[in-house]
Amino acid sequence: MNPALAERETAGAAGVMENVYLPKAAVLDRVVDEIHEVKTFYWHFEDAAEQAAFRRFRPGQFAQVSLFGVGEFPTSLPPSPTEEETFFTVRQVGSCTAALHGLKAGDKFAVRGPYGNGFPMEEYRGKNLVFVAGGIGLIPLRSAIVYAMAKRGEYGRIQIFHGAKTPSELMYVPNLREWERTPGVECHLTVDRASRDRAGGEEWTGNVGVVGSLFKKPGVTVPVENTIAFVCGPPIMFRFVIKDLLGMGFEERNIVSTLERYMKCGVGKCGHCCIGVAYVCVDGPVFTYEQIKNLGEDI
Ligand SMILES: Cc1cc2nc3c(=O)[nH]c(=O)nc-3n(C[C@H](O)[C@H](O)[C@H](O)COP(=O)(O)OP(=O)(O)OC[C@H]3O[C@@H](n4cnc5c(N)ncnc54)[C@H](O)[C@@H]3O)c2cc1C
Ligand code: FES
Numbered sequence: 001m002n003p004a005l006a007e008r009e010t011a012g013a014a015g016v017m018e019n020v021y022l023p024k025a026a027v028l029d030r031v032v033d034e035i036h037e038v039k040t041f042y043w044h045f046e047d048a049a050e051q052a053a054f055r056r057f058r059p060g061q062f063a064q065v066s067l068f069g070v071g072e073f074p075t076s077l078p079p080s081p082t083e084e085e086t087f088f089t090v091r092q093v094g095s096c097t098a099a100l101h102g103l104k105a106g107d108k109f110a111v112r113g114p115y116g117n118g119f120p121m122e123e124y125r126g127k128n129l130v131f132v133a134g135g136i137g138l139i140p141l142r143s144a145i146v147y148a149m150a151k152r153g154e155y156g157r158i159q160i161f162h163g164a165k166t167p168s169e170l171m172y173v174p175n176l177r178e179w180e181r182t183p184g185v186e187c188h189l190t191v192d193r194a195s196r197d198r199a200g201g202e203e204w205t206g207n208v209g210v211v212g213s214l215f216k217k218p219g220v221t222v223p224v225e226n227t228i229a230f231v232c233g234p235p236i237m238f239r240f241v242i243k244d245l246l247g248m249g250f251e252e253r254n255i256v257s258t259l260e261r262y263m264k265c266g267v268g269k270c271g272h273c274c275i276g277v278a279y280v281c282v283d284g285p286v287f288t289y290e291q292i293k294n295l296g297e298d299i
Contacts, residue, residue: 020267023066023110024050028103035169038136039101040078040089045111054114057081059121059143060258060286063088063113064266067099074263074281077114078139078172080146089139089171115266116285119144119230119256128156128223132241134163134211134233138171140258140285141232145179152184157223160187163211163237166195167204188214211237212244224249231257231289242289252290259284259292 025046032040045051057063057077065088066072073096075088092101103109121144129148133141148155160179164170170189179187190207207214211233215222229250231241238257245255261273261280268282276295278284287295 021112021265023064023072023112026109026111028105028107028109030105031103034089034171035136035164037092037101038089038171039092040087041100041103042085042087043109043111044086046108051086054111055081055086057114058118059147060118060140061114061116062266062285063111063115064263065090065096065100066110066112067096068109070099071096073097074115074260074266076140076143076258076285078142080143080150082147082150089136089142091136113266115281117283119286121147124228125154126156126226128158128227130157130159130161130222130227130229132161132211132229132231132233132245133171134237134241135165135169136171137231137233137237138162139232141230142172142175144230146175149179149182149185156226158185159222160185161190161211161214162187163190163192163214163233165192167191186220188217188220190214210240212240215244215248222248227254229255231255252293253288255289256286257289257292258286 026043027046029042029044034040045054059080062074062076064072065075075090078089079085079087090097090100092098100109131141131145145160148158162170162176170176170191176187176189179185188207190209190211190213191204192208192210194204194208207217214220227250229245231238233241242255246252259275259280261275263281264270264272266281268279271279273280278295
């Protein structure tokens with residue numbers, strides 16, 4: 001069980017048991033367009049105590065978002081706990097995500113969490129961190145990237161490899177620009193097609209090719225010893241990147257990713273998110289590639 005949840009249940013045992021299914025009221029502060037059909041929603045809990053409790057989330061955890069009269073869905077937490085603002089980045093795919101996309105500043109919704117195991121960033125102290133993200137796979141990795149950069153002295157080399165179909169589909173562009181300029185951080189970008197498909201977009205002069213092509217770029221060396229590789233992205237990208245990393249000599253237990261499953265309760269009670277013996281909502285969503293393979297998960 002994740003520590004925040006355990007703490008709430010323990011606190012409840014001393015007095016009135018808290019209902020873990022109860023979403024808490026939240027207010028939307030502002031919305032920022034990221035890429036086509038993907039927006040970032042900045043928000044806060046109405047209750048300051050809830051906000052403070054929630055802000056103890058860890059990189060890689062998720063939350064359940066409720067839209068009144070529509071439903072509830074799980075979403076990653078892209079901010080690092082070292083940042084002040086709380087936000088989600090969500091692609092519109094169906095009824096709940098469309099309802100969230102339809103909200104404007106000042107509108108209310110509800111949130112419960114944080115849930116899940118998160119990345120064990122303490123265990124990774126002293127190691128090199130290699131982040132490989134395809135498209136919106138950067139959403140669940142952003143928190144760990146910003147966290148590691150905020151605690152720069154605790155980690156070895158930090159490398160970020162991000163690929164998108166076109167330049168206008170690169171995620172978190174202001175962050176990418178900042179990471180490219182940050183001393184001690186290597187940020188490499190690529191696109192499948194250099195087409196300038198957003199009016200007024202800058203001409204793309206960077207790498208063209210799949211994200212794995214960045215590993216072979218002149219001047220790029222990926223450390224394998226004492227390194228953790230974080231990989232998130234669409235299944236096809238995941239398969240190719242895993243092949244590249246294993247080919248370089250990475251051990252399966254040193255490659256981590258996040259899994260997505262249909263969820264209902266989010267707290268290990270309903271079984272909706274079950275893969276083999278694992279509940280993605282409590283045992284994950286972060287798993288090593290070794291665990292993913294042992295679960296028989298075909299990504
Ligand atoms: C731990 C976790 C973290 C997530 N983080 C994010 C995030 O940061 N940003 C984001 O945009 N989305 C994220 N998702 C996916 C998000 O939860 C779904 O897109 C959402 O539930 C869709 O709800 P809906 O009501 O809008 O769509 P629905 O009406 O439920 O479905 C619309 C379409 O999307 C498909 N779909 C719905 N949920 C999933 C799913 N979990 N996996 C695969 N296909 C699905 C359906 O099959 C259908 O085709 C995450 C999911 C999990 C489990
Ligand atoms: S979502 Fe209910 S057990 Fe995981």
